[in-house]
Amino acid sequence: MKLDLSGYQVWEEERKVELTQKEFELLREFLLNQGRVLTRNQVLDAVWGTDYFGEDRIVDTHIKNLRKKLEGDYIDTIRGVGYRIDKVHKK
Numbered sequence: 001m002k003l004d005l006s007g008y009q010v011w012e013e014e015r016k017v018e019l020t021q022k023e024f025e026l027l028r029e030f031l032l033n034q035g036r037v038l039t040r041n042q043v044l045d046a047v048w049g050t051d052y053f054g055e056d057r058i059v060d061t062h063i064k065n066l067r068k069k070l071e072g073d074y075i076d077t078i079r080g081v082g083y084r085i086d087k088v089h090k091k
Contacts, residue, residue, distance in 0.1 A: 001070075001072065001074070003027065005028065008021070008024050010024065010027065012071050012072060015071070017069055017070060019069060023065060023066045025046075025047045026063065029046045030075065030083070030084065031085060033085075034084075034086070035084065035085075035086055037082045037083070037084045038082050038084065039081065039082040040056045040057075040059045040060075041056065043059045044056055044058075044059060047059075
C-alpha cells in the first residue's frame, strides 16, 4: 500500500483506492501509529478533533467502509481495546 500524503491518494499495488477525506485521515493515523493499538477516543481526537461531540461509533462505521474499499485486510480489531494496523502487506 502506498499513501500519498500531499495528494490525498492511496494505492494498492497498481489500483488507486478512492477514499473520503475522513477515511484517508483515518488510514493515515493508523499508518503513522503502525503496530500500536488506538482506542476509539484516540482516533476521534486525531481524526475528528477534540471538540467532536457525536457518537464514538462513527469510528466503527468509517473503519467498516475503509475495509470494504481496501482489498487487503489491514486493520485488526483488538476486542475491547480498539484497532491497529500491524503490517501494510495483505494478510
